[in-house]
Amino acid sequence: MCGIIGILGKAPVTPLLVEALKRLEYRGYDSAGVATLVNGHIERRRAEGKLVNLEARLVKEPLPGIIGIGHTRWATHGKPSERNAHPIATDRVAIVHNGIIENFQELKDELLAEGRRFESDTDTEVVAQLLTSYLEHQMSPEEAMGNAMGHLRGAFALVALFSGRHDILMGARRGSSLAVGYGDGEMYIGTDALALAPFTSRVSYLEDDDWVVLKTDGATVYQGTQKVKRPIKKSGLSGALMGKGNHQHFMLKEIHEQPAVIGDTLHSYLDPATRSVRLPAMPLDWSKVSRVTMTACGTAFYACMVAKYWFEKLARMPVEIEVASEFRYREPPLPEGGVCIAVSQSGETIDTLEALRYAQSQKQTLLSVVNVPESAIARLSHVVLLTQAGPEIGVASTKAFTTQLIVLLAAAIAAGRARGTLSREEEERLALAMIELPARVNETLNMEEDYRRIAENTLAAARDVLYIGRGSSFPVALEGALKLKELSYIHAEGYAGGEMKHGPIALIDDAVPVVVVAPTDAIFDKIASNFEQVRARGGRLVLLSDKAGVARLGAKAETSIMVPDIDPIVAPILYTVAVQLLAYYTALAKGTDIDQPRNLAKSVTVE
Ligand code: G6P
DSSP, X not given: OOEEEEEEOSSOOHHHHHHHHHHHGGGOOSEEEEEEEETTEEEEEEEESSHHHHHHHHHHSOOOOSEEEEEEEOOSSSOSSTTTOSOEEOSSEEEEEEEEETTHHHHHHHHHHTTOOOOSSOSHHHHHHHHXXXXXXXXXXXXXXXXXXXXXXXXXXEEEEETTOTTOEEEEEESSOOEEEEOSSOEEEESSHHHHTTTOSEEEEOOTTEEEEEETTEEXXXXXXXXXXXXXXXXXXXXXXXXXXXXXXXXXXXXXXXXXXXXXXHHHHEETTTTEEOOOOOSOOGGGOOOEEEEEOHHHHHHHHHHHHHHHHHHOOOEEEEEHHHHHHHOOOOOTTOEEEEEESSSOOHHXXXXXXXXXXXXXXXXXXXXXXXXXXXXXXXXXXXXXXOOOOSSSOSHHHHHHHHHHHHHHHHHHHHHTOSOHHHHHHHHHHHHHHHHHHHHHHHTHHHHHHHIIIIITTOSEEEEEEOTTHHHHHHHHHHHHHHHHOOEEEEXXXXXXXXXXXXXXXXXXXXXXXXXXXXXXXXXXXXXXXXXXXXXXXXXXEOXXXXXXXXXXXXXXXXXXXXXXXXXXXXXXHHHHHHHHHHHHHHTOOSSSOTTOOSSOOOO
C-alpha cells in the first residue's frame, strides 16, 4: 500500500524519487506523483495508473529541484485519479501520506468553516490544509507539525515539503512505517529501508508518534515537544534494483526461490546433525503455556490454520486462530499464561499489528513470525522468529508463506518436546521430513509444464473453481483458491472436503473444475469419498496427489498431477507449491497483471 519517499539532496532529485518509487511498486498502488521546490515554489507532476505514466509525464514536463517528495498511492478516500494523487498540496506545503486520517471529516468541517477550499477527495488534504492554516498563523514548520500531530487521529506516515524552505523536510508516523536515511550531506526519508537502499545503508526507524525534521546535516526526532534519539542501524539491503532474473514475473522467481529459502529457514531452526529443532532463547516455557492464540491476515492466516493442526497434534495444545481484523474487535478473553503468535510477511499489516496490541493488553507473551526484522510487529513482540524468505516483491505471497510454515512447524515441534508429547524419535523423523523438503519442492518445480497444461486446458476458461482438502490440506485448498482469485480474477472457493455435501456440491456441473488436494495421509479415504461424490455428479476433477493417491483415483479424474511422495506432516508445504503453480499459469494464460493484481496491495497498512 502507499509508498513514500523524500530526498533533501545536492543534485536534481526527480530521477532519484522515481527510482525509489520503483522500489516501492511492489506494495501495490493505482497512481503516483512527485513534488519538488522550483525557485522556492512547490511544483508537482502526478499521473493515474502505473509509474510509466508518471515517467512519460516527466519527459514532457521535466521537474527540476534538489529537494522533493514522491508517492505511490493505493486509493482509500477518493478514486484513483490525478486529482487525488499525492503529493497533495497548497501553495505552502506538499504532503505525501500513507494510512488513514480517521477524523478527517471533523477537521475538514473546521477548515471549511475557516474558508479553506479543498481540491481533492482525499483525507490527506486535511493535513495539508491544517498545516497551511498553522503556517498562515505565523507558526514555523516545526511548530505546525508538532501541533498537527496532536490533532490527527488514525494510523499514518507523512512527509511534508514546505514552499520557500530548501533546507528542511519533515515526517511523522503513527502506525505506518517510516525510516530516515543518512547520506553524505543529503538526507532521505521513506516507507522502508528497501526504498532507501540505493542512497544509503545508514537507516533509523521512527517510532509511533515520532515526528522528524530533516536538514542536510542530520535529523532531529521529537515525541510531542521532547527530542528523542532513534539509533542509526546498518541495513544489509542491496541498492541494485531487484530483478526478475530469467523469470517473466517476480512471482515466478519467488516460487522458484522456495527450495533455497526453505533451506535457509531450515538452517536457522534445525540442526541437521542432531536432527532436532533449535529455537532462539525465549521468555516462555511451552510446558506452562495455557493456550496459543494465532492471528494474521490473508495468506499468512492460512499459515496459522496449518499450524493449528501441528500444535494440536504434536504439542497437544489448545490453539485458537482468527483473522486479525475480526479478532481484535471481538475482544476475546485471553487466559493468563497464554501466547499470541502473529504471522506476517511485512510485519506492518495494520490489522495484525493491532491484534497483537490487543493480545499485549491481555498480558499474553507476544511471539511473531515475520520476514522483516525491523517491522512494527517484530518490534512489539517479545520473541521474533524470522523467516529467511528475502524480499518478496510479488503482491501475492508465496515464499514468505512456505517459510512461515517451516518456522511454525519448528515451533510446534519445540513445544511438543517441551511438553513431553513428542518423543525424540518422532522429532528426528519430523526433522528428516523437513530436511527433505527443498529437494521435493525442486522436483515439483521441475514438473512445471504439467501445471501449465492443467491451467491452460482446465482452469483458465472456468468462471468458478472449487478447491477441496481435509485436515491440514484444507488450508492449502483455501490458499489455492485465494491465489487463483487474486491472480486470475476467476471466482474460486476453498472448502473442507466434508463440507461439500452441505452446500457447495449444488454448484457442481461440467463447467466447474474441482481441485482436490489429497496427499495420502491418515484421512485420505475421507477425501477419496468426497472426490467420488463430486464425480458422481459429473464434476470435473483435478487431482493433486502422490503416487499411491494417483494410482487409486487418477483414472477417475479429468486430470491429475503426481506430487512427490512426502511425509504427511510437511505435505501442506509441498502442496502449496503445487497450487501456487496452478494459479500462476492460469493467470499467465489469462494475461492478468500477475505481480500487481488489480486493487490489491502487498503491505496493507489501512484497516
Ligand atoms: C496482502 C497480501 C497477501 C498477504 C496479506 C498479509 O493481502 O496481498 O499476500 O498474505 O496482505 O500480509 P502480511 O505482510 O501481514 O503477511
